[in-house]
Every structure is written in structure tokens, then in C-alpha cells.
Amino acid sequence: MPSSPEGQEFGFIDWVQQQNADPGSGIVLGIGDDAAVLSSAGGRQILVAKDVLMEGTHFTFPPATPQLAGRKSLAVNLSDLAAMGGTPTCAFVGLCLPRSRGREFAKQIHSGIQLLADEFQVPIAGGDTNIWDGPLVISITLLGEVEQGKALLRTGSQPGDMLFVTGPLGGSLPSGRHLTFTPRVALAQELSQLVDIHAMIDLSDGLARDLGHLLCPAGPGALLELHTIPIHSDVESTLSAESRLQHALNDGEDFELLFTVSTAEGQRLLQTPPAGTTLHHIGHITAESGIRLVDKYGRHSPLPVGGWEHRFAD
Amino acid sequence: MPSSPEGQEFGFIDWVQQQNADPGSGIVLGIGDDAAVLSSAGGRQILVAKDVLMEGTHFTFPPATPQLAGRKSLAVNLSDLAAMGGTPTCAFVGLCLPRSRGREFAKQIHSGIQLLADEFQVPIAGGDTNIWDGPLVISITLLGEVEQGKALLRTGSQPGDMLFVTGPLGGSLPSGRHLTFTPRVALAQELSQLVDIHAMIDLSDGLARDLGHLLCPAGPGALLELHTIPIHSDVESTLSAESRLQHALNDGEDFELLFTVSTAEGQRLLQTPPAGTTLHHIGHITAESGIRLVDKYGRHSPLPVGGWEHRFAD
Numbered sequence: 001m002p003s004s005p006e007g008q009e010f011g012f013i014d015w016v017q018q019q020n021a022d023p024g025s026g027i028v029l030g031i032g033d034d035a036a037v038l039s040s041a042g043g044r045q046i047l048v049a050k051d052v053l054m055e056g057t058h059f060t061f062p063p064a065t066p067q068l069a070g071r072k073s074l075a076v077n078l079s080d081l082a083a084m085g086g087t088p089t090c091a092f093v094g095l096c097l098p099r100s101r102g103r104e105f106a107k108q109i110h111s112g113i114q115l116l117a118d119e120f121q122v123p124i125a126g127g128d129t130n131i132w133d134g135p136l137v138i139s140i141t142l143l144g145e146v147e148q149g150k151a152l153l154r155t156g157s158q159p160g161d162m163l164f165v166t167g168p169l170g171g172s173l174p175s176g177r178h179l180t181f182t183p184r185v186a187l188a189q190e191l192s193q194l195v196d197i198h199a200m201i202d203l204s205d206g207l208a209r210d211l212g213h214l215l216c217p218a219g220p221g222a223l224l225e226l227h228t229i230p231i232h233s234d235v236e237s238t239l240s241a242e243s244r245l246q247h248a249l250n251d252g253e254d255f256e257l258l259f260t261v262s263t264a265e266g267q268r269l270l271q272t273p274p275a276g277t278t279l280h281h282i283g284h285i286t287a288e289s290g291i292r293l294v295d296k297y298g299r300h301s302p303l304p305v306g307g308w309e310h311r312f313a314d
Numbered sequence: 315m316p317s318s319p320e321g322q323e324f325g326f327i328d329w330v331q332q333q334n335a336d337p338g339s340g341i342v343l344g345i346g347d348d349a350a351v352l353s354s355a356g357g358r359q360i361l362v363a364k365d366v367l368m369e370g371t372h373f374t375f376p377p378a379t380p381q382l383a384g385r386k387s388l389a390v391n392l393s394d395l396a397a398m399g400g401t402p403t404c405a406f407v408g409l410c411l412p413r414s415r416g417r418e419f420a421k422q423i424h425s426g427i428q429l430l431a432d433e434f435q436v437p438i439a440g441g442d443t444n445i446w447d448g449p450l451v452i453s454i455t456l457l458g459e460v461e462q463g464k465a466l467l468r469t470g471s472q473p474g475d476m477l478f479v480t481g482p483l484g485g486s487l488p489s490g491r492h493l494t495f496t497p498r499v500a501l502a503q504e505l506s507q508l509v510d511i512h513a514m515i516d517l518s519d520g521l522a523r524d525l526g527h528l529l530c531p532a533g534p535g536a537l538l539e540l541h542t543i544p545i546h547s548d549v550e551s552t553l554s555a556e557s558r559l560q561h562a563l564n565d566g567e568d569f570e571l572l573f574t575v576s577t578a579e580g581q582r583l584l585q586t587p588p589a590g591t592t593l594h595h596i597g598h599i600t601a602e603s604g605i606r607l608v609d610k611y612g613r614h615s616p617l618p619v620g621g622w623e624h625r626f627a628d
Binding site: 035057 | 327364366368443444
């Protein structure tokens with residue numbers, strides 16, 4: 001994927017990354033993946049994910065409830081650690097609570113976080129609680145761990161690799177699925193045990209854009225087989241086939257996992273997928289750079305630009 | 315200090331803490347100190363501090379510049395790790411950037427963080443950058459480490475302990491010192507090598523309130539010798555002596571360290587303080603609970619209520 005113009009979110013992050021080009025000892029992997037990887041003693045590495053969720057951007061009230069906003073704020077971090085093949089260990093919760101919404105709202109936010117934390121056995125070990133006159137902001141930092149050298153990175157895909165996605169895509173935002181999805185922590189760990197995963201990312205910005213992240217910065221390209229892309233039932237059924245596919249490619253916030261494995265491993269996965277799971281083989285990595293699409297008649301086309309990007313006013 | 319009524323920040327945190335009463339294995343110390351302490355292999359423990367700073371609460375533009383707002387956001391976290399006797403290792407930066415302020419503002423925020431990060435040799439290893447229509451929010455998570463069992467906690471003060479503060483207090487907010495202070499990371503480590511520190515906290519909420527945190531929840535009390543409390547030159551010199559003392563007791567955001575040591579260790583510190591440092595012996599820990607004040611004539615009084623507290627509207 002070409003680097004985006006400065007002034008957009010990704011351009012700013014590239015710039016920050018340049019300032020920290022030599023991350024220093026102890027940091028195995030810094031800015032640029034789903035989570036950072038830190039060295040540790042005892043054969044384990046530490047993972048750190050941090051997502052900041054904001055009222056009006058990542059949720060609005062209604063349709064979100066405060067419980068679901070809290071839940072989502074932890075869920076997106078769990079999804080980041082899933083994409084690294086990690087096991088979450090503890091969470092730190094930063095809150096900017098709107099003064100006018102009062103204490104019951106604050107408790108509901110927290111209980112949404114706590115319920116999911118309990119479900120994933122992730123204790124809340126600290127944080128910072130503030131009350132202000134602005135909108136709700138929830139900033140969660142999630143720590144996790146992974147066996148030494150076993151973190152699943154975005155880099156590492158190889159030409160010929162089969163591309164898989166762990167579930168159907170599209171329509172997450174209007175349906176509210178982005179508030180209630182199940183982070184694929186257990187599935188990622190199971191996949192990681194079953195096969196040698198070359199590269200993995202969780203789908204937050206849409207398949208088209210996140211596939212670009214898997215290929216960044218100057219790696220190989222990919223060919224997506226359009227008829228194999230699973231379209232979620234949340235995508236309006238009355239739309240044209242073309243439009244429904246665009247939703248699956250670009251909608252974002254699906255929080256399924258996208259990963260690549262060798263052809264041999266991929267065939268093995270198709271024959272014996274993890275129990276209770278449908279894996280979708282949607283294309284493969286190509287030596288030729290760029291993302292191309294092929295339809296069921298074998299007609300090729302380049303990927304149309306789409307997907308989510310934060311922008312400054314200037 | 316009596317627990318504060320629910321609906322205020324501290325009441326809410328108490329409530330969250332109750333939901334996580336059994337923090338699980340791996341968490342040596344969870345919610346309630348300056349940073350969390352996590353177990354690790356290799357004779358070290360991991361420290362995690364997280365502070366969320368908000369435009370309009372922790373800084374306003376002007377008098378703050380974006381660089382100084384960025385700087386402060388890391389500095390307060392460094393101060394938290396200092397209060398644990400820890401060495402910072404890496405930082406994670408979450409940003410909600412106001413769209414209208416544009417990219418140059420964003421770069422200035424980051425450069426303020428980066429300059430202090432470089433000064434303290436703390437690489438930025440990750441984070442989350444967002445652009446929105448709300449005010450600036452900077453949420454930094456700072457990781458650090460400390461030798462196994464050597465973290466300096468808020469708990470641990472004993473009757474008879476001498477109380478020390480590392481610098482003069484008061485007037486930090488109006489003078490802008492809260493934006494430019496030097497976190498006492500090196501001094502805390504030096505003190506920790508020199509003497510057996512029983513309890514330590516950094517002064518963010520004001521001496522009176524933070525001393526209360528050192529005694530919480532049902533520990534001993536303290537006697538403050540008023541004539542020994544160092545009043546910062548930032549406190550308006552035209553005020554009455556009584557009023558200037560109130561500022562030193564309650565103003566907040568001094569980010570000096572408050573700590574207790576045994577009498578023998580305290581005497582040793584007074585005779586040979588760390589080079590280039592003035593330590594102020596301001597009182598002692600008492601078996602009797604509560605905080606009392608004594609003036610230079612030996613007259614005792616209870617501590618008047620004061621200090622900073624976030625509140626909900628309801």
C-alpha cells in the first residue's frame with residue numbers, strides 16, 4: 001500500500017514512527033503492528049495494545065448503551081492481542097467521563113468493561129478516572145503475553161500464501177455488531193497451534209485497507225477472489241451484488257482475523273478447520289505488488305480505493 | 315483518610331477496586347498506588363502507570379503550548395514511576411487530536427512528548443492516534459521496571475517515621491510549573507539506594523490530600539510541623555503567611571515526592587542528603603490516626619479539608 005499523505009492519521013503515525021526508528025533494547029517490535037512486543041525473561045514476551053475510543057466516533061448514545069461502549073473499548077484491544085496470537089493478562093482503564101451523565105452512567109461503562117474482562121479472565125489492574133465537560137473517552141491499555149518468538153506479525157506473508165478470513169464481513173456498524181462482537185482470542189491461539197501462520201491482522205479498517213497493512217510497506221501483493229469473500233447477513237440483502245461486495249470489502253469494524261499460511265498448511269486447514277469454525281479462503285499472496293480482484297469469470301481488476309481514514313481539517 | 319462519598323472520583327475508584335478484589339496471579343499490586351506492579355521472570359517486576367490528560371482540565375491553550383501539553387502528559391507518568399522507585403522502559407501514546415487544530419498542532423504535541431521521552435531514554439513503542447471534533451486528550455501508558463520486591467508503595471509507613479518532601483510546594487498551576495517540572499525519577503532511585511524507604515507518593519493532589527493517601531485506608535496518622543513546610547516562590551509573596559501555607563498544603567501538581575523513613579535513616583539523610591538536593595523534613599507519622607498540624611509555638615490543630623477532587627454533577 002502506498003504511504004498515505006501526511007496530515008491523515010496514518011501519515012502522522014509514520015512520522016511518529018520515524019522519530020522512534022531505533023526503539024532501544026527491550027522493544028522487539030514497536031509502532032506499526034496490532035500490539036507492541038517487549039522482551040521479557042522466562043521464555044515469554046510481553047504484548048501491549050492500546051486503543052482510545054471516543055463518543056461520536058466509535059459509539060454514539062443511542063444506539064449504543066454505556067455498557068456496550070465499555071464492552072467495545074476492551075473488545076477492540078482483545079482483538080488486537082488476538083491478532084498477535086497472544087494471551088491477555090491485565091487491563092488498564094483510562095476514562096474521561098462526562099460530568100452531566102452522572103455516576104450511574106460511569107458505573108454502566110465500567111460494568112460493560114468488567115463483564116468482558118471477567119469473560120476473558122483479564123483483571124483490571126489500574127487506570128485513571130477523570131470527570132470533565134467533554135464527551136466520553138475510554139482509553140484501555142491491554143497487556144498480554146506470547147511464547148518467545150511466537151507473536152503473529154503483520155509482516156511475513158509470502159508469495160503463494162493462501163489468504164483466510166475467520167468470518168463474514170460487512171454491515172458491522174449499522175447493525176451494532178461492532179459493539180457486541182466476540183474477539184477471536186481463542187481461535188487465534190488454536191490456529192497458531194495448528195498451522196504456521198505467516199502473517200495476521202484483525203479487521204478493523206475494512207478488508208481492503210487491512211489487507212494493505214499485511215502487505216506494507218513494500219511486500220508482495222494479493223489477489224482476492226471476489227466470489228469467495230463471505231458477506232455478512234448484516235449487509236442489506238436488497239442491495240445489488242456489487243454493492244454488497246463493496247460493503248464486505250470496505251465497511252470496517254468486523255474484528256475478524258485475516259491471515260496467510262502456505263498452500264500446504266492452507267489445504268490442511270480447509271480439510272480440518274478448528275471445531276465450530278468456518279474459515280474462508282478468499283485469495284492468495286502474489287509476487288506482483290498491489291491488490292487485484294478476480295471475479296468468478298476470471299476477470300481481473302485493481303482494488304478500488306475505499307475504507308476508513310481519520311483526517312485533519314488541514 | 316475517610317473514604318470519600320461515592321460519585322466523586324475516589325469513590326468511583328474504590329467501587330471499581332471492589333470489582334477486582336482478587337486481581338489474579340501475575341498482579342502483585344493492582345488499583346490504588348501510583349502504578350501497578352506485575353510479576354515477571356528474571357528478578358525484575360514490571361510497573362505500569364496510566365494518566366489521561368484533558369484540555370480544559372490539565373492544561374488550556376494558552377497559557378500552555380501544545381509542546382508543553384505533550385511534555386506534561388509524559389511527565390506525570392514519569393512522576394508516577396518515580397514514586398514507585400522504578401526505571402521507565404517504554405511509553406504508549408493515545409491521542410484524541412482536535413480536527414480543527416490541524417497537523418502542525420499534532421506534531422507539536424508529539425514533539426513535546428518525544429523531547430522528554432528522549433531525555434529520560436524512554437522509547438515510544440506504540441499507541442493510538444485519533445482525530446475528532448472534541449478537545450485534546452492525551453492518554454499515556456508508561457511501563458517501567460523495578461528490582462523484585464523493591465517497589466516503593468504508598469502503604470508501609472510506621473509510627474515514628476520521619477516525613478520528607480523533595481522540594482518546595484504551592485503555586486504550580488498559576489506559575490505554569492505543572493507544565494515544566496522535572497519528574498524525580500533519578501532522585502527516587504538514589505534515595506531508594508541510600509535508605510530504606512517505608513512509603514512514597516508523588517504530590518499531584520496537594521500535600522494534605524496525598525499525605526492522606528499515604529495513611530490510607532486505616533493506617534497511622536501524621537503530624538505536620540507547619541514551620542518546616544517549604545513554600546514555593548511561585549506562591550504569591552504578598553499573601554498572608556497563613557494563606558501561603560494553605561497554598562503549600564493544598565495547591566496540587568507539585569510533583570515532588572513525599573516519603574517516610576525510620577528516624578535513624580531520616581537523621582542520616584539530613585546529614586548527608588543526595589548531592590544537589592534539599593530534602594525537607596516536615597513532620598512524622600503518629601500512632602494516633604488522622605492528620606494534625608503543629609505550629610512553631612507547639613499549638614496543635616486538625617488539618618482543614620482542602621485539595622483537589624473531581625466530581626460528577628449528581
